[in-house]
Amino acid sequence: MKGITSLEKKLSGLEEKLKKYREVLLANLVMIGEIPAPTSDENRRVKFILNRFDEAGLTDSSIDGSGNGIGVLSGKDNSEAILINAHADTIFSAKIDHTMQVSSNSITGPGVADNSLGLAALVTLPYILENMEVELNRDLVLLAGVKSLGRGNLEGIHFFLDNNPFTIKGAICIEGMQLGRLSYSSIGMLRGEITCRVPESYDWSRFGDASAILTLNEVINKINDIHLPKRPRTSIVMGSIVGGTSFNTIARDATLGFEVRSESQEVVERAGETINDIVLEVSSKTGDQVELDIFAKRTPGGIPYSHPLTKCARSVMETLDIEPRLAPSTSELSALIDKNIPALTLGLTMGERTSKTNETIQIEPIYKGLAQLIGTILAVDGGYCE
Amino acid sequence: MKLVEAKKKKNLTISLCLPTLNEEKTIGKEIIIFRSELMERYPLIDEIAVIDSGSEDNTLEVARNYGADTYLASDILPNLEPKRGKGENLWKAIYQLKGDIIVYVDADISNIHPRFVYGLVAPLIHREEVKYVKAFYDRPLAFSGNVRASGGGRVTEILVRPLFSLFFPDLTAMIQPLSGEYAVRREVLEQIAFPIGYGVETSHLIDVYHKYGLEAFAQTDLDKRVHENKPTQALGKMAFGILQTFIKRARALGVIEKAEHETILRQFQARQDQYEQNLIEIVEEERPPMIEIEEYRKKFKK
Ligand SMILES: Nc1nc2c(ncn2[C@@H]2O[C@H](COP(=O)(O)OP(=O)(O)O)[C@@H](O)[C@H]2O)c(=O)[nH]1
Ligand SMILES: [Mg+2]
Numbered sequence: 001m002k003g004i005t006s007l008e009k010k011l012s013g014l015e016e017k018l019k020k021y022r023e024v025l026l027a028n029l030v031m032i033g034e035i036p037a038p039t040s041d042e043n044r045r046v047k048f049i050l051n052r053f054d055e056a057g058l059t060d061s062s063i064d065g066s067g068n069g070i071g072v073l074s075g076k077d078n079s080e081a082i083l084i085n086a087h088a089d090t091i092f093s094a095k096i097d098h099t100m101q102v103s104s105n106s107i108t109g110p111g112v113a114d115n116s117l118g119l120a121a122l123v124t125l126p127y128i129l130e131n132m133e134v135e136l137n138r139d140l141v142l143l144a145g146v147k148s149l150g151r152g153n154l155e156g157i158h159f160f161l162d163n164n165p166f167t168i169k170g171a172i173c174i175e176g177m178q179l180g181r182l183s184y185s186s187i188g189m190l191r192g193e194i195t196c197r198v199p200e201s202y203d204w205s206r207f208g209d210a211s212a213i214l215t216l217n218e219v220i221n222k223i224n225d226i227h228l229p230k231r232p233r234t235s236i237v238m239g240s241i242v243g244g245t246s247f248n249t250i251a252r253d254a255t256l257g258f259e260v261r262s263e264s265q266e267v268v269e270r271a272g273e274t275i276n277d278i279v280l281e282v283s284s285k286t287g288d289q290v291e292l293d294i295f296a297k298r299t300p301g302g303i304p305y306s307h308p309l310t311k312c313a314r315s316v317m318e319t320l321d322i323e324p325r326l327a328p329s330t331s332e333l334s335a336l337i338d339k340n341i342p343a344l345t346l347g348l349t350m351g352e353r354t355s356k357t358n359e360t361i362q363i364e365p366i367y368k369g370l371a372q373l374i375g376t377i378l379a380v381d382g383g384y385c386e
Numbered sequence: 387m388k389l390v391e392a393k394k395k396k397n398l399t400i401s402l403c404l405p406t407l408n409e410e411k412t413i414g415k416e417i418i419i420f421r422s423e424l425m426e427r428y429p430l431i432d433e434i435a436v437i438d439s440g441s442e443d444n445t446l447e448v449a450r451n452y453g454a455d456t457y458l459a460s461d462i463l464p465n466l467e468p469k470r471g472k473g474e475n476l477w478k479a480i481y482q483l484k485g486d487i488i489v490y491v492d493a494d495i496s497n498i499h500p501r502f503v504y505g506l507v508a509p510l511i512h513r514e515e516v517k518y519v520k521a522f523y524d525r526p527l528a529f530s531g532n533v534r535a536s537g538g539g540r541v542t543e544i545l546v547r548p549l550f551s552l553f554f555p556d557l558t559a560m561i562q563p564l565s566g567e568y569a570v571r572r573e574v575l576e577q578i579a580f581p582i583g584y585g586v587e588t589s590h591l592i593d594v595y596h597k598y599g600l601e602a603f604a605q606t607d608l609d610k611r612v613h614e615n616k617p618t619q620a621l622g623k624m625a626f627g628i629l630q631t632f633i634k635r636a637r638a639l640g641v642i643e644k645a646e647h648e649t650i651l652r653q654f655q656a657r658q659d660q661y662e663q664n665l666i667e668i669v670e671e672e673r674p675p676m677i678e679i680e681e682y683r684k685k686f687k688k
Contacts, residue, residue, distance in 0.1 A: 023452065027422030030415055034497070055427075099496050099612075102414030104444065104451045 007379055011319050015371040017132065025124045025366070028052065030102065032123070033109050033116035036094035039152040043067060045088055049123055049144045056126040058142075066159035069144035073126045073136070075381070081139040082380050083171035083341070084125065084373075085157060085332050086118035087148035091355060106351075108360040113176030113351045117361055119144055121174055121348055121370060128374070136381045141166055148332060150191075153296040157335045170309055170380045171343035172373065173332045176361055177354065179369045181347035182317070182324045184310045185302025186334035187261055188268035192294035194219055194279060195255045196243075199289060212254040213243050215288045220256060222278045226271060234262035236271065261330065265299050298330045301337040309342045309385040316375040320368055342385070346373060387428045389504060392511050400431045400507055401485030405475040405566075407439040409493040410448050412613075416491070416498045417452040423500035430504060435483055436493070437462070437475040445493075457482055463681060469671060472566075473586030480575045480676045481685065487511075488575060492566035497612040506569035509604040517602040518594050519569045522561035523611045539564060540618075545625045546588060549632055553641045556600050557591055564588070564628075567608065574598070576676040576688075584624040585631025585670045592635045619653055623668060626651045630670035 037045035046069040053061035053071030060072040069088065075081075090111035092098070100109035100116075109116075122142050129136070141164075147155035175181070196215040220238065228234045236258060243254025260271045276292055283290035303309060305326075317324050329345050336343035348369030351361035379385055393400065402420060406413060417434060424430045436449040436456045446456045460468040462478040476490055487510050489503050502521070509516045542564050550557040557563065564587050578593040580586055594602055616624075630649070636642040651666045676682050 023418050023422040024426055027419045030419060031499075100415065101411060102418060102448075102452075103410070104414070104448050 007316075007375065007382065007384070008319050010378065011316065011371060011375045014374065015320065015367045018128070018367045018370050018374075021124060021128050021131070022363075024127060025120055025370075026102070026107065026363070028124050029107065029112070029116055029120035030100045032119050033100045033107075033112050034098045036092065036096075036098050037089050037111075038091070038093050039089040039149050040147055041094065042088045042146040045119075046144055046146065049088070049119060052123040053126070053142065056123070056130070058126055064160060064163065066156050067146040068156045068160050069146075070160070070164075071123075071126065071142040073129065073140040073142070075136040075138040075140065077137050078139045079167060080169045081141045081166040082136075082377060083141045083143060083166070083168045083336075083343075084122060084377070085143045085145055085171060085173045085336075086122045086175075087115050087332060088119060088144040088146050088156070089149050089152060090114065090116075091149060092357070096357060105364065106360050106362050108358055110357045110359060112359050113349075113361045114354055114359070115174075115176055117176035117348055117366070118174040121373060125373075128370075134374075134378075136377070137383075138169065138381050139166065140377070141168070145332060151295055153191075154332060154335045157332045161335060161339050161341075168341050170385055171336045171341050172376060172380075173329075173336075173343065173345040174373060175345060175347050177349060177351040178325070178347045179349050179365050179372075180317070180322050180325045181327060181345065182310070182313060183327050183329035183333055183345035184305070184307065184313075184343070185328050186298055186300060186330060186337050187263055187328040188265045188300040189262075189296070189298040189330040189334075190260045190268050190272050190294055191258070191296035192275075192292060193255055193257050194275075195253060195289075195291045195293070196282075197253045197289040197291075198250065199287070210288075211244075211251045212288065213251040215282060215286050215290065216241070216243065216254040216256055218286070219278060219282050219290065222282065223258070223275060226274050228271070229267060232263035232267060234260070234264070234267050234271070236260050263300060263328075268297075298334040299338070300328075301334070302328075303337075303342050307342060309344060309380070312379040312385040313344055313346070313372075313376050316372055316379060320372055320375070322368060322372060344376070346376065348373070387430070387504075389508055389511060390428050390430050393430060393507075396511065398487060398511065399485045400487045400489065401479070401483035402431050402434045402489045402491065402503060403476065403479040403483060404434070404436045404449075404454070404491055404493045405439070405472050405479075406436050406441055406445050406449070406493040407472070408441045408443045408445060410441070410443040410445045412496055412498070413445050413493050414448045414452055416493060416495065417449060417454045419498050419500060420503060421453055424503055430507070431489070432485060433483060435479065437479055437482070439470055439472070439475060463679070465681070466679075469582045469673075471581075471583035473580050473584075474582040474673065476586060477580035477582070477673045477676065480572065481679070481682050486572050487569055488572065489569040490566065492613070494613045495611055497610060499609075502567055502608055503569075505606040505608055506567060509606065510569055510571060513604070515601060516604045517571050517574045517598055518590070519604045519606055520560060520562065520591075521565045521567035521608045521611075522605050523565065523608055539621075541621050541625050541628065545628060553636055554592065554595065557595055559600065560591060560603070561605060563591055565611070567611075574602070576682070579675055580673040581627070581631045581670045582673060583668070583670050584627040588628050589631045589635065589672075592632075592639075596639065619655075622653055623651060623666065626668050627670040630668075631672075634672075
């Protein structure tokens with residue numbers, strides 16, 4: 001624990017020192033954020049990121065077979081590596097205006113928190129470490145992972161984990177918000193869409209009662225009636241709904257996007273089967289086509305609360321006066337957990353209106369968020385977290 | 387970057403001037419990007435100065451916060467009677483800023499990129515004979531909301547290009563004669579007069595052309611420029627200022643013989659079913675070449 005004490009010393013004052021990098025970090029943030037990167041179309045953004053890795057002198061950087069951007073900052077002993085991951089994709093179509101707006105205290109724009117700030121930290125990290133003359137023992141592998149969100153289903157990071165040459169001792173996923181977030185476990189999850197269609201051969205003499213929306217409504221009511229246990233904690237998120245075209249034409253199709261989340265894998269699976277039964281039942285009763293498409297699953301897992309990595313992160317947070325908020329995750333963290341790599345997800349700053357085009361982050365807390373990230377990296381690098 | 391080395395070798399200093407009037411929405415981003423890319427990472431520019439016409443929003447606070455030097459135009463050369471307009475700010479920058487090269491960039495650009503500066507100074511650093519570098523942009527008028535990629539704006543295409551075609555055909559080689567982004571050597575800037583308003587770009591082109599010939603110009607492709615689109619009546623005022631500048635020069639150079647002009651712009655506006663005429667006085671006053679100002683000669687020992 002002596003090492004940790006000296007680490008605490010390093011941390012004090014770090015937050016203040018990081019202010020010097022404000023323009024470089026924010027310029028990266030703005031430039032990255034203004035390049036649209038909808039899931040599966042992240043190429044332009046990844047190229048920019050690679051360019052930054054090159055400029056920082058990371059000679060081993062490359063784009064891998066899945067389109068991920070990877071930078072490697074070599075350590076003194078490069079037999080082991082630490083992975084820092086930030087997903088490169090956003091939920092925003094390339095058609096919307098990606099202008100970032102900078103005021104004195106905040107930055108606003110689509111995806112600024114999720115995850116342009118994470119990416120900006122990723123590309124600025126080598127610059128900061130070099131400038132502060134910090135040399136790590138282990139390799140620092142910087143991954144801007146593609147095809148992460150929604151139907152992307154973590155394809156980028158899965159590809160990386162299956163094909164990379166490194167011995168990864170620990171991983172940190174970074175997200176723009178919220179500072180204090182500490183995820184170290186993944187919950188069970190199942191994500192899918194249910195689409196209802198009025199068949200082409202529909203008998204229009206059945207006046208009035210046909211509508212894909214009505215059919216979907218029936219499905220939704222039945223899902224709502226599924227009995228969910230209080231423990232293990234479980235929920236079904238009705239996330240989105242799309243359907244129909246105008247006021248006065250019968251909706252030909254309607255789609256529900258949903259997610260089942262639970263601490264128990266068994267409960268997730270049972271809920272999945274029940275939803276499948278509901279779909280079959282409603283389909284045969286109404287004569288409409290009802291289809292269930294499940295395109296993403298996660299199994300629960302992760303390191304325990306008492307794991308040295310979690311402990312390290314908590315003590316770094318405590319030193320920096322950050323109140324940890326423990327929350328399980330279903331994103332890249334679960335891909336790492338599947339590979340038995342001790343991993344965490346950390347947030348970098350405070351912000352609001354996630355997933356809206358006027359998503360906003362605060363600038364001031366970023367220094368704390370970065371200090372936390374660098375502190376945790378140093379702790380892992382020092383070998384205190386295994 | 388090679389450019390930084392070349393600049394050092396030639397012992398040049400470069401100042402960036404951002405003229406502002408109520409630009410809190412865009413100024414922060416411009417400063418962050420120029421400071422990060424062209425001061426911290428690659429030390430290409432030596433100062434970033436915002437010269438303001440008396441903004442009523444947070445322009446100056448945001449600019450200061452991100453580390454730009456900020457000035458009120460009226461505080462520079464306070465012994466002169468203050469005048470208001472963008473041209474005034476550009477003129478006063480010659481006195482206030484140190485650089486051998488001054489780069490002007492409008493503060494209302496939302497898709498700002500470091501090439502807006504390095505693209506403009508590169509020809510001046512590499513080629514001795516170039517004195518004035520002007521930006522040009524992509525032409526498509528793709529609208530999205532009220533923001534568009536502005537190519538040759540309406541005033542350029544309807545007024546300036548036809549005028550140049552009539553009287554200064556050489557100058558039609560300028561793809562974007564009115565663009566607010568250009569880099570110029572001090573020795574040129576101090577020798578030319580500055581209209582205080584929208585005539586400033588037009589006068590520069592005519593005066594530099596007259597003094598140094600077309601060879602003194604270079605143009606740089608800056609890809610796209612996105613900024614807010616102006617209503618037509620505002621363009622009318624702009625055109626009025628430009629015309630005054632133009633006529634003054636055309637007459638002095640003997641291109642047009644006799645052309646007296648008014649300084650009242652008459653526009654119509656409809657109110658319910660009545661039309662009323664709006665009389666707007668626009669006098670495109672001019673500042674003399676800076677070299678004629680005594681304080682300037684003292685400060686720069688000329
Ligand atoms: N209109 C106007 N613009 C000014 C003034 N002082 C500085 N500016 C700046 O000059 C730049 C160009 O102004 P703008 O009116 O947008 O001209 P445009 O871009 O040619 O349409 C912007 O950065 C303004 O903030 C002024 O007194 N009037
Ligand atoms: Mg403008």
